[in-house]
Structure formats: structure tokens, C-alpha cells
Amino acid sequence: MPRTPKHPVDELLPVGKTALLGLQHMSIMYAGSVAVPLIVGSALKLDEPTIGLLVNADLLVAGIATLIQSVGIGKILGIRLPVVAGATFSVVNPMIMIGAQYGMQAVYGAMIASGVFGLLIAKPFAKMIRFFPPLVSGTLLAVIGISLIGPGAAMIAGHDTGAPGYAAPSNIGLAFLVIALLVLFTRFLRGFVSQIGPLLAVAIGLVVAIPMGLVHFAGVREASWFGLASPFHFGPPEFQAAAIMSMCVVMLVTYTESTADLLAVGEIVGRKPTDSDLARGLATDGFSAVLGGVMNSFPDTAFAQNVGLVQMTGVRGRWVVAFAGGVLVVMGLVPKVGAFIAAVPEPVIGGVAVVMFAMVAAVGIQTLKKVEFSGNHNTFVVAVSIGVGMLPAVSLDQFGGSIFFKNFPDWLQIVCGSPITITAVVAFALNLLFNHLGASRRAPSDVASDPAPPAEAPHA
Template sequence: MKSEKISAWKMFLLGFQHVCVMYGGAVAVPLIVASAIGLSQQQLVYLISFDLFTCGVASLLQVAGGKHIGIKLPALMGVSFVVVQPVIAIGSIYSIQGVIGAVLVSGIVVTIAAQFFSKILKYFPPVITASVVLIIGVSLMPVAINNAAGGAGSKDFGSITNLSLALFTLVFFIILNTLARGYLKAISILVSMIVGTVVAAFFGVVDFTQVKEASWFHMVQPFFFGMPTFQWSSIITMTIVAIIIMVESTGSFFALGEVSNRKLTDHDIKKGLRAEGIGAVISGVFNNFNHSAFAQNVGLVAITGITNRFVIMNAGIILIVLGLFPKVAAIAVIIPKAVLGGAMVPMFGMLISTALRMMAKVDFTKPSNQMIVAVGVGLAIGTHAVEHAFDELPKTVGMLVKNGVIIGTFAAFILNIVLNGVNKAAAEERPEMDQTNHTLEQTV
């Protein structure tokens, strides 16, 4: 099927299918972040538009590439879920401008670090990557429950209507994801949110005002929310997040290489991560966050067997076009928070499930690995639950230590070096290959 000639119409439909598969995940990040950092509904509409636009640009940069950038594999780029909790932490203190400034700098760091990243990978064995994924999943779950109850601060928080809508969406997703096959299974999150919103409309909790008021067309504007600001704590936070995303994307690259029967070299990985860094800089300029190669689209490539990268180019163009029409973005805004919360539970829960599967490959007969997970995950959960414990610290220091993802990752990283060292066997066994095997297992 890889070598089969595909007509322009089929190419468009295949590209659109990739957009449908990633759309729910792509718009979920701005939907989660916006209310948490105090953006208005109108600002959220534009944030989603910028999200779609930058996803398209980052995908084209990655897939079309050039001599020194781009993996040139069917890798669709989307805003990574890894950014959610750190962006909320930064945005709550320094607003969206602080987030954008940190994204810009982290993109520059990734672009430079791509040259040396193959040497850094040995410091991120599975025990660390699994711990980080577990920390992210656990720290995001309260966001899901808050939304399921109607959104923190809402007048009807915890109402029977909100909880019922969240439960309906969750149960519908579980049934659909269990019974459906192929394409319908791949977009089960999106379908469950659509059905949940339709049901919510009968309860009178769907507001179409933003769709009516949103403009049909809007040229994407650099620094729409204002000029970026730069704080050391925010920059350090997003840089660490960007490094985690580099590991995540590297795993997806190797998975795509496996599916495409292409053996990737260190140079290929450098080009792919360099494109990711440049994409983050562009994303910062156009008011959005860091991207990674979406794992669900890697799964779609494996299921269909179509590895033609022009399909992803079509998907990238579709995303750019969608990003220019705020009315399309506004449709996502009408999803009630309770429905969104119901869909978030399995989305974030799957991160926990993924982490546990990764943990299964870690040698827990070694007390050092037990200690790494115990302290790293334990500190992350504790600081996330009692973040006010650090209010007396200087602002910059407090920003770092009260972020569960950052403090947990740092603790696991340091403990791994102290307790395990960097032995040659671990260095030769690439952690991204462990990620590759996991991604491929998900597609079986």
C-alpha cells in the first residue's frame, strides 16, 4: 500500500482522517488551559485557531523538511499533553505572555540541543520516562474531575446535571472504544464529546453565543495576546518539559521508522528534533505551545499501512486552513466543561495506564529503581497536592518546586545518576526503543 499511487481526492480524505484522529487531542489542550489561566471564551476561540494553525505549520516543517531539518516521515505534530500542567502553573502566575516567552526560549534550546540529544538519551532510561508519564497522568486527573463537576468556580459546580453529563460521556466513550473497530475506535474520544454535547443541549447547558459572534476569517496574528515576558522559573520549567517531549517524539519517530521500514540514524533524529524546536519557536510567535509527534496518528499509520508522507502534508494544510477560520474553532468551545471532564478521565487515565505498562519493563528487583520511582513520584504527588507549602519561598524557586512534573522529574533524574550511574548497558539500550515497542504494541 505504501507504493500504491494515491489520487488527490483519496490523499485529501486520508489527510482529513488524520486531522479527525488528532483533533480531539489537539483542541483539548487549549480547552483545558484557557479557563485555568483566566482566558475569556473569546480568547479561547482564538487560542484554538492558533493551535490548529501552528500544528499544521509544525507538521509541514517536520514532514516536508529540508536538508537539515525534518524527519521526513508521516509524523503529524500536535500540542503535547505534557505541557498542560506546566502551562497552567506558569500562566496562573505570569499570564499567557509568560507562557509564550517560555515556549519561545524552550524552542531555541531544543533546536540547539537536537545536535547533541543522542548523547543525552542515556540519562533517560525507562525508569525515568515511565515515572514522568505517571506523574503527568496523576497530576492532570484533578483537572478532569474539576471539569466534570462543571469547572472550578462555576455556580453549578458539583450539580447532578454536570456529574450526570460527565458520567454519560465517560460511559459512552468506554462502550464505543470497547465495541468499535478501526477508524471509529480511533476517534472515539471526539465522538463521545460530540454525543455528550448533543445530550447536554437538551439540558440547556450548551451556549452557542461564541459560535455566532466568532468571525468567519481571521489572519493569524503574531503575539496576539501581547508581547511575551521572560522569567527564569518559567523558562527552566518549559525547557525541562521540552526535553521530556523530545524523548516522547523520539519514540514516535522510531515507531514510524519501524512501520515505514526505514532504519533511522542519529542524523535523522537530529533533523526531526531540530524541526520540533523550530516549530516551537514558530508556535510561540503565533501564540501557542510545544508540539510532539502524536502517538495516535502513529497508530493510524500502522493500522492503514499508508506511509506516504504527502498524506500528512495534506493534513497539515487542512489544519492551517482550519486555523484561519475562528468560527470553526468556536465549535469546540461550546462543549460543556462537564462533557469535557468526562472525556478527560480516560485521556489522562491512559497516561497512567501507559506509565504502568512502561514500568513493567523496569527491573524492580533493584532497590535503586524502587527508590527512584518512590521518591520521584511521591514528591510530585505530594507537592501537587499541597503546593501552598512553598508559598514562603522566593517566587522563582517556589514556581519550580511546587510544579509536580518538574520536581518529580528532577528528583528521579538525580537519583538515577547517583544510585544507578550511567552504565554501558543502559546507554546502549535506547529508551526511545522502549517507547517504540510500546507504541507498536498499542496498534496490535
């Protein structure tokens, strides 16, 4: 009896290829992931050794979550797709506010409670997948990609617009060199070499950055070979009601973002997640919050830039991502390895990152191609969702934080400060309003202005 061929997602590539492709995933996500502990630690005025412990714990938990997402644990955790997990930026402002008011013990107590909340609601939340048709998921993916261009630009130009070296031409030139290399490698290289084009671009960018004085290996020499904060480094967790409510809202934001990314990965690799698959993927985010609360880390979400990398390279194997997860675990346990990766200048990573973020937006546009736009209000739904959703992404302070809703209550700032959450809520509501409630009524003006497509080329 002939053996059923493996789905590309489950294929095992040769060890060498798996290692290089896994390192590529890790290099793409590293800067975005460690930015969270650096920002939170600095804002709460923690000393450098403590911030270093937060970074190590962050990498360790991200590696474990990535391993779980790609390999899976029975019918409980892991979507078993090439999903890279990393610390979510949605947690930055709430953690800073909670830490400043109640202390770090309350931060991690709230995180543990929100993780338990996430585990409990993972399956009910996954049932909402039917409310994420291409109209909603495509719009949401487009906004995820577009809204992340800002953080990508900050990697290149700098995070403080008031700093003397902000937007240095040398940094911008280095990033554009990396982008140009990526374009050339994608156009002219073939096969496996083409698939590791982003990693090659980063490697060449690193070499070019050395004589520019942008690479500093002092941190590598000073870093220890082994180091990890003990569980509950700041003391026993404290459970403050207001802090817990804030972090539970963050968990809902994280689930919204992850849902779009998980659906996108399934679309790219040709394995559409079922409700159960999605529930396991979301539950992994909840588990990461519980683990992060114990290990002094941060909640994780599916990283959009790595979704873009899967789309760009066409490498669909989940074991490649599993290798990346293993590397992250090693980096979390061996600070010297993490310090070496940290030596790669942000403009180098940023050059690749902006392309990866834009790839996510492109996946969203591809998804919207499946939507029927003739004789209905779907164009209007997309326009309002993107217009309203992008407001917090384009109104920023000098450090890149959203200030559009700064005069609103803290809990509302947590929700509305995320373009992803606002877009999800608006697109979801407008899709129900125009396509489910009274959907039989059509707008004559739309019919007149949007003629039906030719019969031989119907929309999907």
C-alpha cells in the same frame, strides 16, 4: 526487485479515513490547547476580542507545529511520528507573572529568546536520551498520565471549586456516559469503526448535551469567517533578563515533558527515535516558541492525551496527524470553525480525556515491565520518584493551581510546580545513584525480599 513495504507510520490511508481519524485527534486536544490562552488572557484582564485573537493564534501555531512534527522539514525540524503539538500548561504561571510585572511585550520577547535557546540546546538535550532508560522513562510517563487526571477532572466538574455549579451531577453523568460509550465501542466494535470510537463518543455526547442546555452556538454566529492577529499585536518585543531566564526554565521543562512523550510514541508505533530524530522533535518545540512570540501565541509540546489515543486506537500513521494539523491551521484562520468546535461542552471532552491521560500512565507501566526489579533498588527508585513528583499535583488551590511550593522563589516555582519536571529530576538522579555510582554493591535486604525470577521467565 521487490519493493520494501512501508512502515505503518508512513502509510497513507484513504482520504475519508484519514479525515475522520485526524478530526478525532483534533477533538481530543482542542480543549487542553485553548485552555492556555483563556487562562492567561483572563488572568491578565485582556478584553474578549484580544483573548479571541490569542486563541486563533494558538490554534494556528499548534497546527503548524503539528504539521512539522508529522511531516518534517529536512534534517532540521520534525520527528516524523504521529505527534500532536499543543500549548503547554508549563507556560501559564510564568506568562501571568511576567505579563503582570513587565507587560505583554516582555512576555513575547522572553518567549522568542527562550525559543532561540531551545533551538540551540535541542541536539545536546537529545543526547541525554541514554539517561532515559525504561526505569526513568516508564516512571515519568506514569506520572505524566496520573498528574493529568486532575486537569481532566476539572474539565468535567469545573475549574473553580467555589463556583455554585461546581461538580454538577448532570455534568459528571454526561462525562460518565461518554466514558461508558467509549468502553462499549472499544469492546464491541471492530475495524475502522472501533478506531474512531472516541470521536463517536464525543459526537453522541454532544447530541445528548444539547437538550441539557450545555451547548451554545451563539459564539458560532458571532464569530467572523477570517481573523488573525497581526505579528507583534501588542507592540515590539521587549527583552527583560528576569523574564527571559524564567521562560528558558520553562523551555527545559517543556523539553523534559516532550522527551518522555516522543519516546512513548516511538515505542507505541514501533519506530524508536534516534538522537537526531529526538533533536528534530525538540527543536520543533523551540521553533514554536519563536513563532508563538511573533504571532502572539504560546510554546507547544507533544500532547500526552494524543499519545494515549495512538495507543488506544492502534492507528500509527503520521499523515493522520498531519491532517489534524491542517485542520488546526484552518481553525486558526477561520474563527467560525473554531467557535463550532468550542461549542462542544467540556464534560464531553473531559470524559474522553481522562481515559487518554490514563492510557499514557498505562504506557508507562508497560515500559516499567522491561525493568529488572529483583535484587536491586529499582522499586525504591520508582516509589520515591512518584511520591515526590506527585506532591505539586495533589496540593492545589480552588482553581486547580499547585500551591505546594508557593512560598519558594518564582523561578523555583516554575520548576517545582510541574510534577513532570520533579519526577524527571528525581528519577534521573536516583537511577544514577543506585544503578551507576557503586552499582556493583547490592542490598542484601532487597535480595532477600525480592527473589530472582524463574530462569524460564527472565525479565527484559
